[in-house]
Amino acid sequence: MALLTLKDVTVTYNQKTPILEQFNLDIAKGELVSLLGPSGCGKTTTLRLIAGFLEAKSGQFLFDGSDYTKVPVNKRNFGFVFQSYALFPHMTVFDNVAFGLKLRKVTGTDVKKRVQDMLDIVNLNDFGERFPAELSGGQRQRVAIARALVIQPDLLLFDEPLSNLDANLRVNMRVEIRRIQQELGITTVYVSHDQEECFSISDKVAIMNKGDIEQLADPATIFRYPTTEFVARFIGFSNFLHFDSRKKVTGGHELSLAGQTFFAGDHPGTSNETALAAAIRPDDLAVVHRGAPHSMPAGNVIPGTVRVRTFLGRSFQYVVDTAHGSFTVNQEMEQPFEAGTDVDLLFAPERMVLVDQKEA
Numbered sequence: 584m585a586l587l588t589l590k591d592v593t594v595t596y597n598q599k600t601p602i603l604e605q606f607n608l609d610i611a612k613g614e615l616v617s618l619l620g621p622s623g624c625g626k627t628t629t630l631r632l633i634a635g636f637l638e639a640k641s642g643q644f645l646f647d648g649s650d651y652t653k654v655p656v657n658k659r660n661f662g663f664v665f666q667s668y669a670l671f672p673h674m675t676v677f678d679n680v681a682f683g684l685k686l687r688k689v690t691g692t693d694v695k696k697r698v699q700d701m702l703d704i705v706n707l708n709d710f711g712e713r714f715p716a717e718l719s720g721g722q723r724q725r726v727a728i729a730r731a732l733v734i735q736p737d738l739l740l741f742d743e744p745l746s747n748l749d750a751n752l753r754v755n756m757r758v759e760i761r762r763i764q765q766e767l768g769i770t771t772v773y774v775s776h777d778q779e780e781c782f783s784i785s786d787k788v789a790i791m792n793k794g795d796i797e798q799l800a801d802p803a804t805i806f807r808y809p810t811t812e813f814v815a816r817f818i819g820f821s822n823f824l825h826f827d828s829r830k831k832v833t834g835g836h837e838l839s840l841a842g843q844t845f846f847a848g849d850h851p852g853t854s855n856e857t858a859l860a861a862a863i864r865p866d867d868l869a870v871v872h873r874g875a876p877h878s879m880p881a882g883n884v885i886p887g888t889v890r891v892r893t894f895l896g897r898s899f900q901y902v903v904d905t906a907h908g909s910f911t912v913n914q915e916m917e918q919p920f921e922a923g924t925d926v927d928l929l930f931a932p933e934r935m936v937l938v939d940q941k942e943a
């Protein structure tokens with residue numbers, strides 16, 4: 584059963600068109616769920632709604648079996664960590680972390696023990712007497728996490744917590760966040776626009792587009808088997824074929840495109856029966872000299888010409904122009920193709936993921 588449920592929630596700012604409309608989300612106890620999507624898709628709005636900073640126009644918010652729709656922020660025992668650490672500059676680290684406990688009327692020795700425990704968890708046990716100005720960005724963010732956790736929240740909410748940190752520190756801190764979240768088994772909603780960050784730490788990722796969740800699944804499933812063209816593009820499938828029709832055949836699916844019949848195998852990426860587009864990652868396309876032997880089904884080949892070649896380090900990237908549009912291919916090779924070379928693009932049946940074109 585879900586710990587947190589948003590049910591048919593609609594949110595409008597300034598009475599204009601809804602930002603979220605009939606929005607639904609379920610989160611199970613102990614899960615870390617990320618909301619990921621382009622700027623303006625409604626991630627922060629969803630988080631603010633869960634936090635209680637924002638009221639829904641209609642719909643329900645259920646938490647742990649109770650109706651929280653009208654419960655005010657200060658009656659929800661939730662912890663927040665924001666992009667700006669929002670520490671009190673005139674208070675020591677210890678006092679910053681203790682602040683929420685004092686508000687909750689926790690007394691002397693209890694405060695000391697709980698703050699110390701939290702500083703241990705975030706590896707800042709020797710920093711209690713420092714002031715925020717005497718800390719690095721990563722240390723400040725750890726204080727913010729300790730402060731959110733010390734109240735033993737029922738839910739932890741992160742809004743772009745790492746975006747003020749430099750790249751290396753971001754990687755370290757996301758490992759820390761995942762470690763702490765798992766150690767405490769605390770249910771967490773995490774907003775970021777950084778795909779790698781969300782994929783690396785989450786049990787589930789919700790990919791949002793214009794106020795809707797287009798796909799909610801574990802990171803590996805989304806990475807390999809996006810269900811819509813929007814999700815596929817967002818996570819790096821840059822090649823698409825848009826078919827006229829499809830037919831189930833033994834062992835797979837026949838897909839027709841302007842008289843040519845492609846074949847896609849039976850795999851989780853072809854189970855969506857309404858999907859009429861194929862998405863293919865640049866790493867999953869192969870390119871060979873025009874007419875070179877290969878083991879693909881005859882229909883899974885498109886002739887083309889290399890327009891651009893770039894060097895990626897491990898591999899080369901080619902942009903290949905064909906009668907069906909341009910395709911991007913990453914391929915490791917000893918002797919790379921020059922721009923202008925006539926080639927064949929090979930579409931492996933197990934690498935074509937069939938996606939819906941909704942919101943494409």
Ligand SMILES: Nc1ncnc2c1ncn2[C@@H]1O[C@H](COP(=O)(O)OP(=O)(O)OP(=O)(O)O)[C@@H](O)[C@H]1O
Nearest residue numbers: 596597602620621622623624625626627628629776
């Ligand atoms: N206080 C507000 N008043 C009016 N419109 C708002 C307000 N806050 C957000 N919006 C609008 O709501 C939409 C969703 O915003 P939201 O902040 O939820 O997006 P986001 O996905 O978090 O984006 P970002 O990644 O840029 O932070 C946007 O179109 C935004 O302009």
